[in-house]
Amino acid sequence: MARGALIIFEGVDRSGKSTQIKRIFNQMLNKGEKVYLTRFPERTSEIGQTINGYLTSSNNLSDQAIHLLFSANRWEHAQSILNYLNNGTSVLVDRYAFSGVAFTAAKGLDLEWCKNPDRGLPKPDLVLQLDVDEETAKSRGGFGEERYEKVEFQRKVRSLYSRLKEEHSDIWKVIDASGTADELTPQLQSFVDETIKNCQNNDIEKLWI
Ligand code: TMP
Ligand code: MG
Numbered sequence: 001m002a003r004g005a006l007i008i009f010e011g012v013d014r015s016g017k018s019t020q021i022k023r024i025f026n027q028m029l030n031k032g033e034k035v036y037l038t039r040f041p042e043r044t045s046e047i048g049q050t051i052n053g054y055l056t057s058s059n060n061l062s063d064q065a066i067h068l069l070f071s072a073n074r075w076e077h078a079q080s081i082l083n084y085l086n087n088g089t090s091v092l093v094d095r096y097a098f099s100g101v102a103f104t105a106a107k108g109l110d111l112e113w114c115k116n117p118d119r120g121l122p123k124p125d126l127v128l129q130l131d132v133d134e135e136t137a138k139s140r141g142g143f144g145e146e147r148y149e150k151v152e153f154q155r156k157v158r159s160l161y162s163r164l165k166e167e168h169s170d171i172w173k174v175i176d177a178s179g180t181a182d183e184l185t186p187q188l189q190s191f192v193d194e195t196i197k198n199c200q201n202n203d204i205e206k207l208w209i
Contacts, residue, residue, distance in 0.1 A: 002088055002198050003086055004034060004035075005192075006090075006126075006128065007026065007093070007126045007127075007196075008127045009094050009098040009128050009130065010095060010096070010099060010128070010129045010130070011129055011131065011134065011161075012157050013148060013149050015131065016132070016177050016181065017095070020184055021037065022037070022178075024185065024188055024192055025037040027189060030086045034090065035089060035091075035107065037091075037092045037094075038081070038095060040077075040094070040095045040117040041070060042077055045073065045076055047076060049071050051070060055146045055147050056147070063104060064109070067104040067114065068117055071100055072099060074121055078121055081093075081122055082204065086204075090192075090196050093124075096127075097208075098127060100114065100118055102157045103157055105160050106160055118207060119207065120208075120209055122204055122206070123204065125202075126173065128173055128188055129172065129174045130184075130194075131161075131168075132178050138151055144174045175187060
């Protein structure tokens with residue numbers, strides 16, 4: 001059976017990822033395609049609730065400890081993602097290990113150290129990075145509500161994404177997301193469709209191994 005594709009949406013906070021990924025998911029469902037939508041952090045598990053507490057500043061953790069929890073949150077869902085893929089269902093994910101690395105390295109921690117706990121996760125077939133400039137992100141509703149939503153910090157995250165893009169040029173697409181949501185959706189959908197078609201007979205690789 002043809003396997004599903006693992007497709008990640010990445011971007012700074014307020015880049016429009018969550019809006020777009022839901023639109024793509026709904027379009028695919030309406031067409032009767034096999035698709036599953038998830039996100040990281042996945043805030044409902046015990047680990048996810050601790051992460052949520054950290055992001056909303058109701059608890060504090062060291063930079064290393066929160067980094068490992070974000071990674072553990074992916075690992076606790078990794079097998080179920082693999083099961084979907086092997087059953088022919090494509091999986092759309094709002095953030096993945098690239099957020100893990102970019103957000104922690106933006107605090108000054110070593111990039112390779114940041115990658116280590118995520119090594120071996122299912123490797124994505126496509127990363128769609130929604131790119132917006134600082135002013136656009138900042139002007140969008142809700143900016144500033146959570147821990148990392150500060151202009152200076154998001155600037156560092158954006159430059160770390162550029163570095164990750166260089167390392168993953170085979171799977172990484174940067175999309176200008178400063179336009180309207182309606183302009184963006186068909187563009188993203190065509191990358192998603194193409195990837196699902198092209199990865200069908202490829203093995204699922206492991207990330208950073
Ligand atoms: P969200 O806005 O997509 O729910 O993500 C919450 C915040 O968590 C966002 O600022 C990005 C950050 N984050 C990390 O720092 N490390 C991670 O591994 C992930 C998935 C998100
Ligand atoms: Mg956010």
